[in-house]
Amino acid sequence: MSGFDFIKWSFQYSDGARTALVDVDRSLNWNELEERVQIMAEQLRGLGLPRGLPVVVRGVKGIDMVVAMLACATMELPYVPVDKSLPLLRLNAIRKILGTDVLIGELSDDFSICIHAGKVVRQRAPAFRSVEVLRDPIVYVVFTSGSTGEPKGVQVTRGNIADYVRWLSGSPFAFSRDDVFVNPSAFTFDLSVFDFLMSLHVGGTLLLFPADEFKSAEFLRQRLAPLRPSVWTSTPSTLALLAMNRDFNSAEFSHLNDFYLCGETLYPTLVKRVQERFPHGRIRNTYGPTEATVFTTHVVITEQILEKYSSLPVGVVKPGTTIHIDEAGELLIEGPNVAAGYFARPELTAEKFRNGVYRTGDHGWFEDGMLFFTGRTDRQIKLHGFRIELDEIDAKIMEHKLVEQSVTLALKRDGEVKKIVSFIKLGSVCEDALAQIQRYLVEALPAFMIPGIFRLVESLPYNSSGKVDHKQLLNQL
Ligand code: AMP
Secondary structure, eight states: OOSEETTTTEEOOSOTTSEEEEESSOEEEHHHHHHHHHHHHHHHHHTTOOTTOOEEEEEOSSHHHHHHHHHHHHTTOOEEEEETTSOHHHHHHHHHHHTOOEEESSOOTTOSEEEETTEEEEOSOOOOOOOOOOSSOEEEEEEEOOTTSSOEEEEEEHHHHHHHHHHHTSTTOOOOTTOEEEOOOOTTSTHHHHHHHHHHHHTOEEEEOOGGGGGOHHIIIIIIGGGOOOEEEEOHHHHHHHTTSTTOSTTTOTTOOEEEEOSSOOOHHHHHHHHHHOTTOEEEEEEOOGGGSSOSEEEEOOHHHHHHOSSOOOBEEOTTOEEEEOTTOEEEEESTTSOOOBTTOHHHHHHHEETTEEEEEEEEEEETTEEEEEEESSSEEEETTEEEEHHHHHHHHHTSTTEEEEEEEEEEETTEEEEEEEEEEESSOOTTHHHHHHHHHHHHSOGGGSOSEEEEOSSOOBOTTSSBOHHHHHHTO
16 A cells, blocks of 8 residues: 555655646646645644644635645644535534634635635634544544534544545455546545545545536546546446436446445446446445444445345445444444544434444344345435435524424435425515525525425425324425
């Protein structure tokens, strides 16, 4: 292995002239990457930030974000990736939860210190909340949807990462420095952590293109294919979109042999479609919540598996970790990959993480040594691979002054979520109420959480046990 050592947190490459990163505008070799990380680490050192203080890293998927994340991590400042498209209200909510005032990325008035384009801008004296420094330092905090209306920040530590990288460095994986990794997920989702870590670890090449680029046939043919990607990582939804493009095949992408899928149910139809395009491709299903460091299980989907099971397994649990199933069928994860709880949320952490065991809210069972995922115990859904708490959408809609009640549901076809629908009962009548509510949501929530359908209702139907009748509501569509 050569590249970046995630035990010592330092560069360990042997050939500095090899390409480490490529993004839309440029590429960096290993020497250049190390130099840029050092410069930024020095800037951070110069700010005299207390160890453990989170730093928001805002931008689009690209070299600048990687440099910032590595500089923070080597300085023991947890980085918090935030996409540039995130509404400012939401960014501010995250800033408040973190109690930090430091941003790497384009200037934002709410932050006291911004580092952007190589310059440090101090707008005011920063206000830091005292930070608790854990024995195992936090490397990053990834925010996911929270059912109470506030996002929650999962804290992943050096120990979690060392354990994950150790697993991926052995069998049944065989990454090398010749590998070229590509993954359209933004750095705000933990699926992006897999190839970020592994390409750095083995000294391979990491391609950094925002998700939107992948929609263009020209980009695929003229930009991506010549870079010879060998390892693909995404949600099944994203791969399905890509597979609609005829140029996505083994003739154009002759080095692409490994497909890592995670985050939502993988259907046999997609596996077969990808196999037709890539007859030598290995399609791997993986499963795991952000709270257990990217993914915890793995399986290569073989012909035998496709023949034997109509619902595909999510795989074998990684060594050193155990997945327990409680009496209610809920999956509990225990092991060195379980994160250090949620940032500044002691009650929620105590509820979900008990004695190093994470309560996933997922249902499943084991067969032939492999885990099968069957669904959720709560109202968390996946839409196009995005993790969303329907209760968070309701909480936000009900913050609007015109709304009395909101019931947000997932519209499914063949078990798969197709759309989010919000049924809204107004408290006060107003002609353009819906437009006002929609405008408010666009400012308060990330785009992927905005419902696709809104329905104003005069009253909500109730079932015999006095609960809102979700079935009846969906039947109204
Ligand atoms: P995230 O934290 O965004 O990675 O989302 C984690 C959740 O996604 C899990 O708790 C599951 O509900 C779901 N999930 C992850 N991987 C899979 C998979 N391979 N198949 C089905 N659902 C999955």
